[in-house]
Amino acid sequence: MKKTAVGIGLALTLTGAAATAMAPAHADPRPARSQEARATPRDGYRATRFHGERPRPVHPIASARTVRGQRLSITVLNRDGKAPDEVFVTLAPLDGGDWLGGTVVNGRLEAEVPAGRYAVMSWVTTGASSTLVYLPDVQPGDLVLDARQGRRVLPRIDRADAGLASAGLMVTQRIGGEQALMTMNEGTDLYVTPTGPAAGLALRAQAVMTRNGSADSSPYVYGLAHLNAGRLDEPFSALIRTSGLAAARTRYGTEGRPACGGGHVGVDWGDVGIGAWVGVGALPTTRTEYFTPGFTWSQDSAVTTPDCSFDSLDERSRSFAPQRAGRYARDWNIGPFTATPGTAIWSTAGAEPSLAVPMLSTWDSRSMLAPYAGTVGRSVLRDAQNRVVYQSDEPGTAHDWPAPPPGDYSLTLDATRKAPWSDHTSTQHTVLRFTVRDGEPTALPGIRLRTPLDERNHARSGVPQPITLNVAGSTAAPSLQVSFDDGHAWRKATIHKTGANWTATIPNPSAGQVSLRMNVPGLLDQTVIGAYRIG
Known part of the structure; x- marks a missing residue:
């Protein structure tokens, strides 16, 4: 059976070359x-x-x-x-x-x-x-x-x-x-x-x-x-x-x-x-x-x-x-920009990726796959004994990863980004947990994140900031923590169920940037240092 990039969307979402430019x-x-x-x-x-x-x-x-x-x-x-x-x-x-x-x-x-x-x-x-x-x-x-x-x-x-x-x-x-x-x-x-x-x-x-x-x-x-x-x-x-x-x-x-x-x-x-x-x-x-x-x-x-x-x-x-x-x-191009649900395709054929996690997505748009401008990082797959199975020098993307044996696995994604058109550096650290049952593509868990930002991707200083989360693959309540000092100290935010989503409101600082940490036990842990700036 041919493996396909389930859940990634149109061909042009996978890579810049996937949607081919060709003659009529x-x-x-x-x-x-x-x-x-x-x-x-x-x-x-x-x-x-x-x-x-x-x-x-x-x-x-x-x-x-x-x-x-x-x-x-x-x-x-x-x-x-x-x-x-x-x-x-x-x-x-x-x-x-x-x-x-x-x-x-x-x-x-x-x-x-x-x-x-x-x-x-x-x-x-x-x-x-x-x-x-x-x-x-x-x-x-x-x-x-x-x-x-x-x-x-x-x-x-x-x-x-x-x-x-x-x-x-x-x-x-x-x-x-x-x-x-x-x-x-x-x-x-x-x-x-x-x-x-x-x-x-x-x-x-x-x-x-x-x-x-x-x-x-x-x-x-x-x-x-x-x-x-x-x-x-x-x-x-x-x-x-x-x-x-x-x-x-x-x-x-x-x-x-x-x-x-x-x-x-x-x-x-x-x-x-x-x-x-x-x-x-x-x-x-x-x-x-x-x-x-x-x-x-x-x-x-x-x-x-x-x-x-x-x-x-x-x-x-x-x-x-x-x-x-x-x-x-x-x-x-209005964030926050984060990793969202992807797919482990386990492909070893041609240009099709084995791993496809869009790392710079927004609430309602999916990013292409790495490499990204001004971004370094890696992807590491570990088994239930925390042994490294595969690793890639690109965040969210890998090639030639055949399907591992059935069992429980974790996927760690790290990315540090300073794009030429960005005025700050952001860092993502995401751990996804899932089970491999056969050689077919595996849907990976993920969180979509939304908060109101202006056209420069900044939030207003000193005002309440609403945060909305949507968790793919689970009905469990996520936890949300916020940091105003690049992750040195964290404070827990109160979160509520609102329809299919989860919402919270946090107080914006007077300056600097805001970092977010989202967790669903047994499913994922996602930290974004510099999720958005104040100003």
Whole structure:
């Protein structure tokens, strides 16, 4: 049985490389964009992220075994009515057979293929634009793929200065009795040709709009989604009104020093997603982000140095699923930043981690895995006799740890952090206790922590400070201690059950920083020196 990173969330949560940035595709290994579009610098963290399922592999048309073949003649025209020099065409048998593909040269392809019915698709470029020409159910013969019928993916909204920063398309169709991802692409100049109805055919579309289409910074962001079931047609054909969207007032915090922010946004369709880059710019800042309700939105956000290089960064991710229009409030990069529930995967294969504990998470966002900027630490697994079984020089992350024998274990996680954009040093010491029963992934206990902080991650001096805890894996009451002298002296806080959470109120000092220690007997002990600063 394949081991997976249970409980870690989307692929992009695991590591910066897990959500791969790759060329738009429908099985053609080459990009479906023009040379002009491919030359746009969108590398590194800013690159578009594709995660989840990919279209099936394609076999050359020439390799098809044709006992009773049928003649296939394909003519391709771009949006100018001209034959493109080269374009790749994919044929997917509706009975679930091997997908076939070939390069159409100077607008013409002649071949022989097995008899049957096919879905035929191609991304046809015209200048910087790319048009999906899609025939959902045809027989071999004389086929024309005419991009002139394409309709642009360009939402209209009631905001005059809004421009398109990114559009994404995915097509699914029932192939061989199963729903399959047929093609996907992302860009700013995409078109799609309408089709007739077909079984299981669906067009999934998303668009990101910002002021003047800026991908680097904007005082607002629109995340728009559209699902067209049964056929392909122009998405977003009707005017979109801001009042019909979920409006999330979003604070982007810093940690006391100048910083820059940015991230990705896209619909999580369950099996696949496209994360489009949207910059934030100088931190701290606050902006309103609008979303089509009724969809689950996957987002990540990173903080980096003031030059916006994103060479060194802290990244977090979350899902947002507004069910109706209205006002919402959210924060990014506002802590406290602590270890939250993770997974021991016991993987020894490839890049998949054996241990996955996000160490810099917040109440409602999960951090990527170590290494972290300006952070040193380690992870140590011990058995019931306190003997070291495994250790790693990264906090919360390890590779090539096979499943240990069944029994009781403890995992100690240590991390000391002084990020370039932070004005203080914080230290975490966490001990987790759990039982290994077999070689399958093991859910690890953890605590989520929340307390109100300003956009610099500071709390007000001399006022009562509410603390909220949520314990994963136990109904037992946690204890909470607080220190105002970096852990030299501790005082116990009174804690109460409030719904599914535990709450306490502590008096903030007049200056300095506050440290917290949380304990659930037999499950975990977590100390955060410098959980937040006063000022």
